[in-house]
Amino acid sequence: MKLSRRHFLKGTAALGATSVAPALTGLNMAHANQDDYKALVCIFLFGGNDAYNMVIPTDDGAYQKYEQARRNLAIAQSDLVPLNIASDNGVKLGLHPAMQSLKSTFAEQNATVIVNSGQLVEPIIGANNPNSRVPDFLMAHNLQQTMWQSGAENMNDKLGWAGRMVQDMNLSGSLSPLMSLNGEQKWLRNNHVEPLVMTSEGAGDYTGLNNSDRLGAMMRHFDEKYANLYADNYSTTMASRYYENDALDDALASVGDLDGFPQTGLGNMLHTTAKLIKVRNAASLQHNRQVFFVGLGGFDTHKDQAGTHAALLGQVSDALAAFYQEMKAQGLSDQVTAFTMSDFGRRIMANDSGTDHGWAGHQLVVGGAVKGGRAYGNWPDLTPGSEYDYNNGRLIPEIAADQVNATLANWFGYKGELEVLFPSLKTFPQNTLGFL
């Protein structure tokens, strides 16, 4: 117990890392191949994004149907940000005026929209089957969030799809390559390695640990065995969190602030994400694959939606645009793909000044690997009572979230069976969508 802090840390860092990640079998890519690097960045829009006011048709015909359905919530046609992309059925699309900053990324054909996508367990649109099954607890926030993160048929699975995917890929790294900057998330849960849960502030000091006696005392608590379940697990959790912080502190020390990120919650998260990508080869990371979860709340816009939603979309757009620019600057734009998820879309018809929980929405996908210049999926008929109308303007998705997720997993290098990762895929004509 007479060790200096540095001595202590250097001496036990490796031990700490193995106790954090005990079961990483398979190839250890100690000399990570730079060219092989890839990252997935999930931007979760908590609360249920009103995607039908994020991506809006610019064509007169489709716009009029949009305006008729949305009434007082409709965004003026003249305010839309034209994208010069069209859906599979030829509807030209634009963005909410607050999302101007993403225009150039679409123009470079490095961003796209997955139109009218959402949770499905089997096809409904075009299936001509009045008995098509619908997912459980549509419109319930937490269960729909879970479904995005675990797979439509995997609600009872303890693990998330990114976690299961990474587990199967035997990814290496001293620190977990699965990182959340937005709290513990099911998406990253797996059986091998605990996800690293941090904030955009990264690592920091334990102010009390500035002498070896106190450090020794905490160490003793780490190593002690406890008869009680909670104390015993608390001890190992406390140890893991300490070692993670220390390793991350070392890694992040080598990179300063990056340019161009907006000072917003999401901007800060994507800024830190970009730093973690930049230091991926540091001794304490050694990541040739990384998976990030960031998020933004406030999308549950039941009331007074217009201003709130514009501000949220602006934040998403500005942060995402800055992140894309930084990836280009790092020469990694082809290797990093960012995408949105959200609980559900919102009902097309309003509750007065806001909107209620719906079903289908759209996702954005951004990165050099994106096959842009077009959108994916059919623009639905927004007329009440159309084949897309589940009830009162809650739209039925045509593209399954699991197909989108499988496309991402496939690009990321998952070599297992996609239909094992996402069992619902068996019911769909194609597993992946070709947007990457």
Next chain:
Amino acid sequence: MASSIYQPEQAAKFLYRATFGPKPGDVDDFLQLGVEAWLDDQFTRSWRLHRPLAERYANASGDTLNENARLSAWWNRSLNAGDQLRQRVAYALSQIFVVSNSGGPNAEGLAEYYDVLLKHAFGNFRDLLEAVTLSPAMGKFLTLEGSRKANPDNNTFPDENYAREVMQLFSLGLWQLQNNGMPRLDGQGNKEPTYTQRDVEELARVLTGWRRDTYLKPMYADDSRHDFGEKRVLGQTFPEGQSPEQDLSQAMDLLFNHRNTPMFISILLIKRLTVSNPRRSYIQRVADVFKDNGKGVRGDMVAVIKAILLDQDVIDGKAMADHQAHGSNGRNFGKVKEPIIAMANLCRAFNVKSNDPERWWDFPATQNNYGQAPLRAPSVFNFYEPDYAPKGEITDKQLTAPEFAILSMDSMRRISNRMWTMILAHDSTNVKQWSWNRSQFEKKINKPDEYIELLNERFFAGLMSTELAGFIRQMLDELTADNRNDDRKINDTLFAIQCSPEFRCQE
């Protein structure tokens, strides 16, 4: 149930569950009174409200009632109010009937909402549910306020937000439950949902027509916005022509009397107050009391709280062996303390005082440091979901430990830092900080036996393990051998105590 508590060890454990932690002398006082008298006293004490105090604090420094004033009042009440059980239960209720600053009302509205929970903590669940439903803070947070009947001309519909969450989170839960809280299965072995989307839509119609005047009084009915048509919710008809009040009252009765509500609410309260993994029989005993307090009254909160705190399983230290089984297991008994409650335990052990004679300030910087703060959850789903299990043993055994969900790399470090700051603040004079009297510790620091006894009394109410005591003894020996001064010895040992897993968990 109705077990009695005569031993100091049991008394100490009880006080960690029923209060924000024992203060010096609390265990003796409790034993002298006896558990029944202690509870009767707590149940009949007048409530110590938060909003008036927060207002006083704000006035004292010329501020409006802001979050600092509200959280400062929360700390003073939680640390010092005599109605400890009420304060503790209100904090538990604030994590069931979640209202949050994020999307919710201003600090004044939040403080008033907390007071609504305090006032109803020992009443009837039916009244509590109605008070929550009509609270303007809840009206703002889950947007019931202003919800109006469908308008075909404008293509608008009633707001379904509250209708959904009041069923999913505040009464029924998602799945039909057996009397012991386990999901009921249909013939195919599938769980059965308690409600449909249609029920949500219909209940949303029932609950139209409520508006807010100020955050200080319940919402009022506006007939012009109410849907007077017939509705049908969970198989029950709401006749045409009922007023907003009549519809609301019938809805409250329906949810209150639903067969799920006693089990669903009992499990949540058990997990906040006593253990993370109650045995099925414990859940059933509490739920049975919820259904009938023995005098034919359903939803008697006093009876429910007593049943939770005095259950034989709690006295005997028995918990679920694994999630589905009937056995029992002593190792699985207890829970991780919520971070803010561990902090409150530390502060009560120190008997901290505000340095500002006019008011308290939020010295713990509650908003950013604990992964949780009163009425500041990220969403209506609270800081953690009640069934969360961390990877490893707890998941493998199909157990739960929700508090682990917020023990991230960041919050674990910040909790440690805030506790350390509190330890160092004993001699602080900064007006926005708190301080505590270290003289007892200084008096005994060079008498290891007495000093360790003091630590045991202050931080564990007598429950410190012999292993931890032995380790502190060894620390003191080494510090003495190294000629460390008293200040260093006290700081080092207190640091070791605050980060010990046995201080951060409760049995």
